[in-house]
Amino acid sequence: MPELPEVETVVLSLRDQGICGRRISSVAVHWMRSVQEPSVEEFTRILKGRTIQNISRRGKFVVMGLSGGWTALVHLRMSGRLFLGRPADITKHDQVLLKLDDGRTLRFHDTRKFGRWRLTQDPETVLSKLGPEPLEPVRDFHKRLHAKSRILKPLLLDQTFIAGLGNIYVDEALWEAKIHPQRKSDSLTTSESDALLKAVRKVLKKGIRNLGTSLGHGKANFQLPDGESGRNREALNVFRQTGLPCPRCGTNIERIKVGQRSTHICPSCQRKH
DNA sequence: AAGTGTCCCTGCGAGC
């Protein structure tokens, strides 16, 4: 499940492989709903002939700046991947294909078909709704936690509160900060809020260093654009570690439900009260 | 305002 570190890894990798400056020579959309806006016809017509000028990340969005003032926003959701490869590599679940002028093809591969592309001249309409970037200076984190009375985990997953976190890194951060996911956001002390933000940064940076987390058994859900998979899975402390000893205290990790999401905690380190 | 339920999808593991 691509979260901030996985999206960052994809962006850096595509940039590293020289995607910037390449011209899109043709476009093919195999699953219509992979394109959220505009219509598939317009999407294809507008993209064709444009140059990819830059690529970056905002929250979990891949942001591609194109010639002529257009921007492509790609959200990978559950299973989306972006590969740069030869046309011969094309496989079953490639939903959107951009053929480039150097002979390579940018492939949007998405087995579960939840991923979405948007092509817009005003990306801020979408991006301005996102909360702050956790790896940049975050102002008034404690104050913002106390401005609401929300259950902590769903709040951290809310992209308008803070951008880029998903199920994996929220569980890891809450464990790191020794805070129970069902605590109310306005119950945290200032030192707990500080510890939480530090923990969020720590787990995200570690995820990026490890080139992302690949899950699944054998088949990686997340892969780098060149087909390699991240190695952060081995670095996880609680996520999908149910029944295994907590690396800090040895108590068995438990799996609970918080807001319909499976959640992993150490019942000794993370107390509700 | 905060929380719950439903939908979108496919692959996988469990149970028979």
Place this chain on the structure above:
DNA sequence: TGCTCGCAGGGACACT
């Protein structure tokens, strides 16, 4: 072996 079934999960949206 081969089938069905339920689950996972980010985000949008309707509803309470």
